[in-house]
Amino acid sequence: MKANCWMGRGNVEVREVPDPRILNGHDAVVRVTSTAICGSDLHLYDGFIPTMKKGDILGHEFMGEVVEVGPSVRNLHVGDRVVVPFPIACGRCAACGLGLYSVCENSNPNAGLAEKFLGHSPAGAFGHSHMLGGYPGGQAEYARVPFADVGPIKIEDGLADEQVLFLSDILPAGWMGAEMCDIKPGDVIAVWGAGPVGQFAVAGAYLMGAEQVVCIDRFAYRLRIAERAGATTLDYEEVDVRDALLDLTAGRGPDACIDAVGMEAHYANPALYAYDRTKQATRLETDRPYALREAVMTCRNGGIVAVIGLYAGFLDKFPMGAVMNRSLTLKAGQCHVQRYLKPLLTRIREGDIDPSFVITHRLPLDEAPRGYQLFRDKQDECNKVVLTP
Structure with missing residues (x-):
């Protein structure tokens, strides 16, 4: 599949990488239909976040269609349309029980590395350094979603991707x-x-x-x-x-x-x-x-x-x-996204807010490097870039 990869400070490239696969019974694989470049991605792009590795797949704002689910996932099925929150949360630890999903105690396999920088480890996150788990991100054609029975929210009506995509983070x-x-x-x-x-x-x-x-x-x-x-x-x-x-x-x-x-x-x-x-x-x-x-x-x-x-x-x-x-x-705090998914989806459905107003640029995934330059350098009055694989 194609994915946007971090290749060093100020350098991203769309490359062919292996397709994701189910690694745990609670995983799902999502075919990405829309993804976005976030201001947090620019900190990675500019080289200010430690523990990035050449070839890491970027992106933590994405949504798409479920194409495969692990045997322990009961609430999602192949064909479901979902938005995926950027923090990866188990839904079962003490932090998740308090609604503090971005500091989940079980989702960061590199917790020891994060503890050296931060004292305690926050949750794992998509496309956001090995200190936060090294999880491949969603600026790609497909993405593996751990704890898929906890994170993603199903979109079961006619709302367009651009109306709901930003439930993932911003x-x-x-x-x-x-x-x-x-x-x-x-x-x-x-x-x-x-x-x-x-x-x-x-x-x-x-x-x-x-x-x-x-x-x-x-x-x-x-x-x-x-x-x-x-x-x-x-x-x-x-x-x-x-x-x-x-x-x-x-x-x-x-x-x-x-x-x-x-x-x-x-x-x-x-x-x-x-x-x-x-x-x-x-x-x-x-x-x-x-x-x-x-x-x-x-x-x-x-x-x-x-x-x-x-x-x-x-x-x-x-x-x-x-x-x-x-x-x-x-x-x-990093946002406890899972806490807000349902109430904010309701507000979108009721017309209280249409989040698509922030979008200024729409590009194919192949043009992700150009999107990063536009966004970072504020070219062409760029406010938000949405990428389509």
Whole structure:
């Protein structure tokens, strides 16, 4: 089969690789009908995530048709149309029992490797480094899905792939970011990052009752998308974000702040940007946390900072004093996708949200390398790329 493979920093290639097969009774094999390039994939592409190996199959946002099931899979059958969540979860451990699927205790065969970096191991994940299991991803014609009796959700009506594909990751991720803010009527929520996850955080915050959502970015085309969703927008290259947010909130700051940027934050301040880029390049820190620092320093006293942008390891100059002395609550997590599949599918069916609004580019799988370049370099106003095998 064809698959998009990581070949080194800044280099992906569509190659012929062996077809996946059933390895465990709880497995299924899915023929991929739609897959997407995620901002998290760009961290792999840019070489910032350790434990990648040449030839690894990328992609953790995918859906398709079940073509084979293991003997222990009872809830799926050949021919079923499914969306596959990116975290691989057993559904039986203590974490899964609490709905914390992205920290499943049984799905990462390389847990010892993850523990060296993170203290404890999160769940395994598709197409996302050997630290998270080395599972082949879904930017391919076919994919093996472990614990298929737990993860995938069946799509049994006429909804198009593009309406449901993002249930695999970014729609639940943005929703979880908003949910972590404990939104109450009248709240002002600030979202750093107007990429697809940030867009879904904006939509989620409004659906949960926020009075005003402010979205921060530097790309005009992404800010226009946020404006169409009702957000107030700030271009951080044009204004001082903290001053602007204080003006909008009568000096208090937002009730909650969402970091939907993560480890490769860009900043308008050239000195701070150079500082973090230099430390990252020399491996003195792995992540550039400017957006997170700004969120912490801007959030109102007693407010919440929710982190849904991907961080890989270690960062410098984190303002822990502000968190402690100002009674801030810091919440973070890879999305527990399985928890949100059914309620969000219901919202899509009822017309509360059509996630396809984030898509700007549709390409065949063979053009995945071009898709990565378009997305990373923000060419042609690229916001989200969907690939069709």
